[in-house]
Amino acid sequence: MIEKIALSVNSPIYGRRTGQYLVSPMNFFDASLFLEKMDIESRIKTYSVSGGIPLYLNEFSDYSNFSKALKEKVLSAGEFLLEEGRFLTLEEFSRDPATYFDILKAVANGRTKPKEISDLTEIPYKGLGTYLAKLLDLKLLRKEFPFSLKKPRRTPLYFIDDGYLRFYFKFLYPHKELIYRGRSDYLMKIISKALPQFVSFTFEKIAKQYLEKIVKPEKIGRWWRKDEEIDIVATCGNTLVVCEVKWTNKPVGSSVLDNLQRKAGLLQEDIGKNFEKVIYYLFSKSGFVGIKSLDNLVLVDLGGIDSRPEKQD
Numbered sequence: 162m163i164e165k166i167a168l169s170v171n172s173p174i175y176g177r178r179t180g181q182y183l184v185s186p187m188n189f190f191d192a193s194l195f196l197e198k199m200d201i202e203s204r205i206k207t208y209s210v211s212g213g214i215p216l217y218l219n220e221f222s223d224y225s226n227f228s229k230a231l232k233e234k235v236l237s238a239g240e241f242l243l244e245e246g247r248f249l250t251l252e253e254f255s256r257d258p259a260t261y262f263d264i265l266k267a268v269a270n271g272r273t274k275p276k277e278i279s280d281l282t283e284i285p286y287k288g289l290g291t292y293l294a295k296l297l298d299l300k301l302l303r304k305e306f307p308f309s310l311k312k313p314r315r316t317p318l319y320f321i322d323d324g325y326l327r328f329y330f331k332f333l334y335p336h337k338e339l340i341y342r343g344r345s346d347y348l349m350k351i352i353s354k355a356l357p358q359f360v361s362f363t364f365e366k367i368a369k370q371y372l373e374k375i376v377k378p379e380k381i382g383r384w385w386r387k388d389e390e391i392d393i394v395a396t397c398g399n400t401l402v403v404c405e406v407k408w409t410n411k412p413v414g415s416s417v418l419d420n421l422q423r424k425a426g427l428l429q430e431d432i433g434k435n436f437e438k439v440i441y442y443l444f445s446k447s448g449f450v451g452i453k454s455l456d457n458l459v460l461v462d463l464g465g466i467d468s469r470p471e472k473q474d
Contacts, residue, residue, distance in 0.1 A: 186212055187218070198225040201463045201467040210325060210328045212325040212327075217245075236349060244337075246329030250262065250301070264278060269330035301326065302321060305317055307383065308380075336348050376402055379395075384428050390424075392404055399438065400438045404441075405418075405421045405444070409447060412445065412450040415452050438457065442461065443459070
């Protein structure tokens with residue numbers, strides 16, 4: 162709305178603004194202040210659904226149980242979060258909304274490469290770029306290249322960065338009829354089965370926010386090459402930070418660290434630089450087992466996340 166009345170070239174008050182600020186969603190640590198009745202795991206799940214928007218977080222603020230909050234505040238007819246995703250996107254796409262909905266649904270279901278999006282939606286590959294550009298411009302999609310110290314040359318991946326919209330297009334948009342037919346319990350079973358994988362994406366995001374507070378990196382991102390991937394890569398001068406993030410019910414063992422050390426070598430080879438120091442971070446939902454202490458290894462469990470890293474600044 163602000164862009165239409167003040168920032169558009171056709172606006173009568175265009176060019177008269179005295180300041181311009183991009184208001185971003187809250188990070189997990191600030192969003193948690195809305196969710197003080199919940200334990201850390203429930204807060205992470207809630208952040209996966211709400212995406213750090215205060216209005217949405219406030220809907221969950223009186224609950225201590227995530228599942229109950231989800232069922233009553235999202236999976237119930239008449240609740241605004243059930244249809245909010247549709248209103249947000251329809252407001253932006255008065256023309257051809259179905260095509261944009263199909264793209265967002267495809268990305269929410271893990272189709273992150275342009276070719277995959279084109280195949281699933283049956284939108285011609287050559288014409289897909291126009292739609293993706295519009296979604297990027299509105300910040301409904303985020304484009305990500307593999308971590309590099311130079312201009313990246315590989316094909317980017319596309320993600321829905323907003324937690325609520327990702328949840329909406331993965332679970333609500335395809336299954337809303339179940340709710341209106343009184344079958345929320347059945348939809349809850351569908352969501353519960355897929356939720357661990359869904360939340361793992363958010364846990365990576367939270368780990369990245371944690372590192373941004375603790376490490377204060379110059380550059381941070383994700384790296385991949387063929388079948389190899391590192392969840393988070395960051396640089397501080399001549400120090401390389403590499404991270405593995407696990408949202409599983411099994412404790413993380415030494416094999417995960419060994420594999421991360423191996424991939425750190427591939428990363429340095431790929432970006433053409435050997436760093437003086439490499440620091441390894443392991444983030445785990447279920448703790449750690451059998452990992453020897455190292456000077457350049459940091460282990461972060463849910464308790465570490467819950468300690469609010471800004472207190473350590």
